[in-house]
Amino acid sequence: MSTANLWLAIGAILVLLFLSGFFSGSETALTAASRARMHQMAKGGNKRAMLVARLIAARERLIGALLLGNNLVNILASALATTVFINLFGQSGVALATLVMTGLVLIFAEVLPKTWAISNPERFALAVSPIVRVLVAVFAPVVIGVEMIVRLMLRMVGINVNDDTSILSAHEELRGAVDLQHKEGGLVKAERDRLGGLLDLAQLEVSDVMIHRTNMVALNADDSLPTLVDAALASPYTRLPLWRGETDNFVGVLHAKDLLRALHAAGGDSEKIDIDQIITPTWFVPDTTTLQDQLNAFLRHKSHFALVVDEYGEVMGLVTLEDILEEIVGEIADEHDVELEGLRPQADGSVIVEGSVPIRDLNRATDWSMPDDEATTIAGLVIHEARMIPEERQIFTFHGFRFTVLKRDKNRITHLRIMPLGQKAKHVAATSTTQPVVAAQAQTSAQLPEHS
Known part of the structure; x- marks a missing residue:
């Protein structure tokens, strides 16, 4: 290979690495871009946002085209690099080409462009969408053929993939977004609870x-x-x-x-x-x-x-x-409401709660996550887990909390002390040393409905 051809091949490898990075970054940006944000921008008249929304809507074809382009340029770059290294180092050039190309592709065609794209996926997606649209149109016949082959092979092993297959429902996607925004500080607890309560209306009776x-x-x-x-x-x-x-x-x-x-x-x-x-x-x-x-x-x-x-x-x-x-x-109170003290936080980190307090209200007030799939009240949860009507001063531990029955009226639990495990329970410890208690462990996850 002449010197001119050698430099031409090296230049082609660099161009192919750039194209590989373009494909990798575009795939990351377009799959990570918020559909809701693109939809809102498209409603505002942003033509590129409309283009991104259409590309994301046909996600399978989009990914197929980008993967096809990425593999084409990577394979071609590797072939050229192998030819160059064989001419320079003989048969040992195959191993050298593999090592060098692996490092170059990993850094400049995968990690770098994907990191750049994920840092601001919407902006990156808007920038590359016109070029990607052309590539998707050019590769469409090949991608359609690949899709047919893949679906046929999956169907042969009993996996049926439909165009409208969705792993998460719209409610689950919204709930995940709300929880993530709260975790990252974008939503305060009250805002998260309001949005979560709105999403729960279809699940609650x-x-x-x-x-x-x-x-x-x-x-x-x-x-x-x-x-x-x-x-x-x-x-x-x-x-x-x-x-x-x-x-x-x-x-x-x-x-x-x-x-x-x-x-x-x-x-x-x-x-x-x-x-x-x-x-x-x-x-x-x-x-x-x-x-x-x-x-x-x-x-x-x-x-x-x-x-x-x-x-x-x-x-x-x-x-x-x-x-x-x-x-x-959340709770709506007016000047005519009778204030009932159903929840009293204690200095040791525990709370004293009336048995009739709903689990959902307790979770909202304390930011806990006690299960409320079956039981409605906190007393119902304790009765189900204990599999009996507890006596006063009995202690039960389940779901990461310690429940102490403080007061019972006939068959109704009227007051309990709840301590999150891992907290310092000075008052509970003092009580258990001065008065007899019976400890019971309950590890079940379902609850018996109870209305105290």
């Missing part, structure tokens, strides 16, 4: 957020009118279910504003009010209704209140529009 039957405030429709008026005025709620004859026989809902209008019309004389004329019909909804469906139903019916029934038609509790909205924005 009304039984997860309802006010349980034991905590409902209901009035007897057969009571005297003054008694009903006094009870309605004393209640912090504007809507009160009414029962007649039996506590399971709900006949309607009394709205405080309707009662006020009736009192005004009667000149303030409650004896002149016919309670059956001002109550509204009771709306019953199944306990398995998702919060998303129930929210839509509330909006359609222009209603804020419904009673929740199980599969046997028994009333389990009630759900309001406010209960659903609180899953998104």
